[in-house]
Amino acid sequence: MPSKQEIVDQLKEVSYPGFTRDIVSFGVVSDVVIDGNNIAVIINLKSQDPKIAEQVKKDVEAHLKDKNNDMTIEAKVSLQQAAPAAGGVQQMSLLKDVKYKVAVASGKGGVGKSTVAVNLAVAMAKQGLKVGLLDADIYGPSIPLMLGVTEQPKFDGEKLIPIEKFGVKLMSLGFLVDSNDPVIWRGALVTRALQQLMTDVKWGDLDVMLFDMPPGTGDAQLTLSQSVALDGAIIVSTPQDVALADAVKGVQMFRKVNVPILGVIENMSYFVCAHCGGRHEIFDHGGVERECKRIGADLLGEIPLDAEIRIGGDKGIPVVSDSENKPQAIAFQEVAKKVSEKLNNN
Numbered sequence: 471m472p473s474k475q476e477i478v479d480q481l482k483e484v485s486y487p488g489f490t491r492d493i494v495s496f497g498v499v500s501d502v503v504i505d506g507n508n509i510a511v512i513i514n515l516k517s518q519d520p521k522i523a524e525q526v527k528k529d530v531e532a533h534l535k536d537k538n539n540d541m542t543i544e545a546k547v548s549l550q551q552a553a554p555a556a557g558g559v560q561q562m563s564l565l566k567d568v569k570y571k572v573a574v575a576s577g578k579g580g581v582g583k584s585t586v587a588v589n590l591a592v593a594m595a596k597q598g599l600k601v602g603l604l605d606a607d608i609y610g611p612s613i614p615l616m617l618g619v620t621e622q623p624k625f626d627g628e629k630l631i632p633i634e635k636f637g638v639k640l641m642s643l644g645f646l647v648d649s650n651d652p653v654i655w656r657g658a659l660v661t662r663a664l665q666q667l668m669t670d671v672k673w674g675d676l677d678v679m680l681f682d683m684p685p686g687t688g689d690a691q692l693t694l695s696q697s698v699a700l701d702g703a704i705i706v707s708t709p710q711d712v713a714l715a716d717a718v719k720g721v722q723m724f725r726k727v728n729v730p731i732l733g734v735i736e737n738m739s740y741f742v743c744a745h746c747g748g749r750h751e752i753f754d755h756g757g758v759e760r761e762c763k764r765i766g767a768d769l770l771g772e773i774p775l776d777a778e779i780r781i782g783g784d785k786g787i788p789v790v791s792d793s794e795n796k797p798q799a800i801a802f803q804e805v806a807k808k809v810s811e812k813l814n815n816n
């Protein structure tokens with residue numbers, strides 16, 4: 471029969487989901503009880519996410535079974551009770567019928583966040599996923615334009631029905647405010663507006679919802695991390711140092727609120743000349759990859775600087791929906807595939 475210490479040592483070989491650190495050094499293993507042929511491991515997670523609990527239970531039981539196959543193994547995993555989040559607001563669990571909730575964020579505006587969000591959403595829908603896209607950029611909602619939506623969402627007497635385009639359900643504050651009327655909102659209003667886009671919209675069951683975030687680390691980011699349990703964040707950056715420095719700040723902010731970073735996308739990474747076919751690195755290509763290594767984040771992909779990507783955005787026909795086999799569309803499809811895989815493995 472193994473000793474308690476032997477079991478603890480074996481548990482040091484089980485890593486915490488999404489991290490390289492093991493569950494023992496993470497301090498979540500509270501006790502190991504060996505009783506006859508039974509081993510019970512008591513685990514108290516600091517997370518409130520039942521998916522993490524499920525994964526830890528599975529990993530612990532499989533690993534211990536492998537090492538002690540004549541014993542019965544049970545991992546008893548409990549989640550932390552909801553604690554008031556920063557600012558004293560209780561974390562709410564909005565969007566319960568959405569399996570994965572992912573923020574697409576950046577430190578700076580104009581780096582192509584919305585372009586990436588739209589093309590990823592359409593690419594994921596083409597993979598057969600049920601996808602929602604919530605335009606959370608209160609100050610510059612651009613999703614309706616980029617998906618060529620001109621109609622207003624309908625109201626069924628109780629909730630707003632999201633507009634469906636290219637297989638993606640979308641909702642934007644742009645639908646609700648006059649586009650010529652600059653929105654200067656602060657704090658509580660941003661919070662309320664964003665929460666309404668989650669609670670007062672009939673999203674239905676979804677596999678994944680992407681949030682197109684405003685730039686920076688302001689009220690919308692805080693609201694979102696307090697209102698929903700985000701499953702991950704994707705950071706978009708261009709290769710220049712200034713954008714990159716802001717992207718790193720974005721990564722740090724999400725880490726602080728325990729949102730896993732799925733990775734970073736280098737947008738406008740390089741330019742392929744339509745005439746000579748040559749690859750031109752207009753900005754300092756490679757910077758994002760270096761920075762990713764330094765901060766321990768994955769590089770999810772490199773999207774070229776390409777006229778068709780811009781035109782697709784302006785015309786409301788995203789490049790992934792229109793030119794499936796072209797390199798710029800393939801670049802988005804590959805990122806989408808990586809993101810789905812990461813979500814499923816988390």
Ligand SMILES: Nc1ncnc2c1ncn2[C@@H]1O[C@H](COP(=O)(O)OP(=O)(O)O)[C@@H](O)[C@H]1O
Pocket residue numbers: 576578579580581582583584585586612737738739773774775776777779780781783784
């Ligand atoms: N890879 C790209 N190639 C060419 N143009 C791009 C690319 N990514 C974004 N753009 C263009 O750059 C502008 C800003 O992109 P946008 O997605 O609105 O940025 P953000 O949401 O970060 O402010 C848009 O006109 C868009 O069409």
Ligand SMILES: [Mg+2]
Pocket residue numbers: 583584585607610612682
């Ligand atoms: Mg945008």
